[in-house]
Amino acid sequence: MLKTPFKITTKLLSVSTLTAACFVGLTSQALAAGEIKYTDQQKLHAIAGDISAQRIGGDIQTLVDFGTRHTLSDTKSETRGIGAARRWIKQEFEKISAQCGGCLEIIEVKDTISGEKRIPDATEVVNIVAIQRGISEPNRMVIMSGDIDSRVSDVMDFTSDSPGANDNASGVAGVIEAARVLSKHKFNGSVVYAALSGEEQGLFGGKILTAYAQKHDWQVHAVLNNDMIGNITGVNGVTDNTTARIFSEGTRVIETKEQARTRRFTGGEVDSASRNLARYIDTIADRYIANLNTMLVYRLDRFGRGGHHRPFNDAGFAAVRIMETNEHYDRQHQDLRIENGIEYGDTIKGVDFDYAAKLTALNAVSLASMAWAPAPPKDVKIAGAVTANTRLSWQASKDNNITGYRIYWRYTSEPQWQFSKTVGKVTQAILNNVVIDNYYFGVAAINKEGIESPVVFPGDVGSFDHNIKIVK
Incomplete structure (x- = not known):
């Protein structure tokens, strides 16, 4: 629901005068006025088209066939339990790497957990990660994650069959498929494919990978956590394969009193x-994923619940959860059974492979776009109180692929960016007669092909650098 774009004169430092551009839904009148259009990327369309529902379905079936993938389940068997599942995932990454000339660095990121309510005895929690x-920029990371483990009604029951087809074989299958497709390409930044363990027992896999990223000084600019991306029929009776939700947290939990x-x-x-990462993915869906609308949900996760993106948010990283719109609670965390004619349990019958492929494509294109794009601008600042003009500035970048920057703004009540202005390879710009009080603003970097970074809101609150400075 974007308001009608209006004409505005803008003077920019070191660049010629331009007219304002609406970010979405440009009118013919606006185009005639010389408004800036996004550069469509055919290679991103190709990535979306390369995702295979058949391969995803096969991978989900393989994961289901391990019987249970509970964190506390068997690790020795070759056919049953989380150990067998982890080894199979690692083998799939190895196959993918062999086909791209060893382009994937495959590691186990793990730790031993004990003394926890849901992991009372010493248990090795192992993530399978392909980089x-x-x-x-090998240390600039965008991450796609999914959870290996599954559970039934009793969270401590590690012996009963727990197929976990949608929760969350669908997410892991999406991660593997994204690796298959994106490994055919080379990117400026790094892409990380993470199959995480221990989610149902307390988000331990995410905590372990977050600590690893911090220890190795990863510049994590995006975490796309996929948890349940295959169900299209909700317990509410709604069947819908055209929408998905993106959950994103507002202010950082690590925000200081000074920053607050x-x-x-x-503002x-x-x-x-995280919110501007969600907006970025929403824009990708509009441009590259056919018949998919994404719902921006301004909450960390579903009401009172959690997911494996949370540990990354806890550390200050930009992280979101991507998932289906209509959940079916009879198929989540349930013993396999039939009661009063109702079938319970997370079986493969409840997974729509085409829908899982659609959401996987959304991930793959978003990851590729961010990995090809420049890093989000750093140290974005804004000024303009008690004046008619808004001034933005940002840190100069050493990235030679950057050809310019794009300033975005929107009414404060709008969910998505409405107006934009492209500027050259400068470090500051003035928007004349755009009153700072009436809008929110941000800046994105653009490369030679016209691919953009996510938009960065000024100040610590919007920075993609998790090591944000305390505002004095």
């Missing part, structure tokens, strides 16, 4: 890095 290193005070007077409650 596709970027050409020019600044935010109170400058940004709905413009964290």
